[in-house]
């Protein structure tokens with residue numbers, strides 16, 4: 001767990017992070033979203049001490065990061081930035097191994113870990129490992145950046161606009177990869193983005209930051225259903241709130257007993273996807289299956305519409 005206590009950073013007498021207190025639960029992804037200059041990057045960098053706080057502190061699993069030696073901090077916290085910050089004269093494999101090398105791991109262990117990470121990120125070690133950054137596509141370079149951050153098996157991963165430079169299709173794929181890897185590894189992630197859609201898609205919790213403070217901090221559903229201030233409402237968007245809410249909830253939450261015709265929908269799919277399928281195929285109920293294709297019941301259009309109506313009108 002990451003605990004932030006009255007965390008403050010002042011530049012030239014002006015607070016850019018202003019007394020923020022919050023807890024990010026272990027194994028969750030917290031998305032910090034807000035406009036440019038609101039203090040997101042500064043807050044993130046105080047977690048790994050790239051920026052020293054002017055006041056307040058950060059605890060990771062109860063330990064004050066100000067007292068954690070730099071080597072342990074590097075091992076315990078991965079960091080991914082927009083543009084990936086790969087060393088241009090090093091191969092992808094050597095870039096991935098940089099922290100283990102600093103930590104003095106034996107060569108054979110670094111090589112094995114590099115291969116494992118390349119496989120996990122669906123890159124061929126023989127093909128991609130020896131390439132230099134300029135020989136990689138944007139999506140590949142982004143994955144190498146993530147592999148490098150994960151190399152020393154950190155408990156915490158900090159990501160600053162990690163998908164900012166990717167085109168929309170690759171970006172969605174990278175977001176899916178992150179969700180998959182996170183489930184696999186149980187890493188606690190804090191991700192900075194200016195894109196509310198990305199925050200809603202990825203976050204277990206969302207912190208909306210403005211002028212150095214958290215204007216609202218809570219689960220995505222609360223942010224969409226009950227924006228605390230006009231600023232949050234503005235970020236969420238005036239229109240389409242019901243559909244956003246449906247995009248956050250899986251089909252499994254509205255499961256009923258019964259029979260339905262036609263192609264089934266996965267219980268993990270979103271209610272908005274199920275509704276789209278109903279509209280497209282002209283059905284008012286769909287069979288629901290689990291990840292292995294076992295029938296679980298049905299989901300009905302009326303139930304989905306009722307769930308969407310829980311969003312207050314914009």
Ligand SMILES: Nc1ncnc2c1ncn2[C@@H]1O[C@H](COP(=O)(O)OP(=O)(O)OP(=O)(O)O)[C@@H](O)[C@H]1O
Nearest residue numbers: 011012016034035036037038039040041042043194
């Ligand atoms: N080293 C520094 N010295 C002086 N001012 C700084 C420094 N670093 C950041 N700032 C200022 O602090 C404010 C917050 O910056 P920060 O980078 O944390 O915002 P951000 O929300 O991440 O913005 P963006 O989305 O544009 O990256 C800005 O006004 C910025 O100019």
